[in-house]
Amino acid sequence: MDSTLKQQLRTDLTASMKARDTLTTGTLRMAITAVANEEVAGKEAKELFDADVLRVLQREVKKRTESAEIYAGAGRPELAEQERAEIEVLTRYLPQPLTDDELAAVIADAVADVQGDAAERPTMKQMGLVIKAANARAAGRADGGAVAAAVKVALG
Secondary structure, eight states: OOOHHHHHHHHHHHHHHHTTOHHHHHHHHHHHHHHHHHHHOSSSOOOOOHHHHHHHHHHHHHHHHHHHHHHHHTTOHHHHHHHHHHHHHHHTTSOOOOOHHHHHHHHHHHHHHHHTTOSSOOOGGGHHHHHHHHHHHHTTSSOHHHHHHHHHHHHO
């Protein structure tokens, strides 16, 4: 069974090639290549499903964000703008990020999950467990660093 997101990337690549949209074509080729590389990474090849493809796309967006910051800091605004344009193309395929209120609700639920039947609230020692639970609930809709920072505030 092929990932529907992966198939959507291929379909959109064909459409962008026909429309002679070089930015979208190049970005989608890169994304499809990153997905293919992820499929063959490791000891044996594996089929990626939508959640796996989303993780690959999120990683590519993060790389471009970091590159854009570096280019901007180095006085190369044209390269930074190119990276930002690629980010815009890739974010079309990502789910809407959580708002601050939604993230707070996810973290509150994660704290409640970790607390479970225990009488007391989780402490900083259980921060890793809370982060893991919150990331599972956020399902790729929140940056891991933002989740960790919010959990630290909630537990602190």
